[in-house]
Amino acid sequence: MITGVNHIGIAVKDLNNSISVFSKILGTDKYHTETVAEQKVNVASFNIGGVLIELTAPTSEDSPIAKFIEKKGEGIHHIGFESDNVKDELVRLKNDGLQLIDNEPRFGAHEMLIAFLHPKSTNSVLTEICQHK
Ligand code: ZN
Numbered sequence: 001m002i003t004g005v006n007h008i009g010i011a012v013k014d015l016n017n018s019i020s021v022f023s024k025i026l027g028t029d030k031y032h033t034e035t036v037a038e039q040k041v042n043v044a045s046f047n048i049g050g051v052l053i054e055l056t057a058p059t060s061e062d063s064p065i066a067k068f069i070e071k072k073g074e075g076i077h078h079i080g081f082e083s084d085n086v087k088d089e090l091v092r093l094k095n096d097g098l099q100l101i102d103n104e105p106r107f108g109a110h111e112m113l114i115a116f117l118h119p120k121s122t123n124s125v126l127t128e129i130c131q132h133k
Helices: 015-028 064-072 088-093
Strands: 002-011 032-038 039-047 052-056 073-082 112-118 127-132
Touching: 002 064, 002 127, 015 039, 015 052, 052 064, 052 073, 064 073, 073 088, 088 112, 088 127
Parallel strands: 002 052, 073 127
Antiparallel strands: 002 073, 032 039, 039 052, 112 127
16 A cells, blocks of 8 residues: 655755755755665755655766766656555556566665656656565
């Protein structure tokens, strides 16, 4: 079952610059940073009313985020919907005709299990399903 919006991922070139921009927008300088080696990104997350705004900057030119920025520029990258069981969710979504990028959940930021749906089948919105471990 989808239980809410967990986070909104935003692709940025310069993490420190974006932290400063979003600190102003959100009126807080409280955020959490981490490196997700598997995705070759640094992430800064602001928790606003339980929804994370995840600023994501590439650490390498072959990072998926670097490729996204090259193609589309900076901006909203994906929406992460929280589920209580991402594995069951993937079966449900596949049966409903949606195209999966990840057939099996993998580990993402914040120690969550994550899986992406293909934007071709989701109105071009890169969509992630995630679950706390
Ligand atoms: Zn995400």
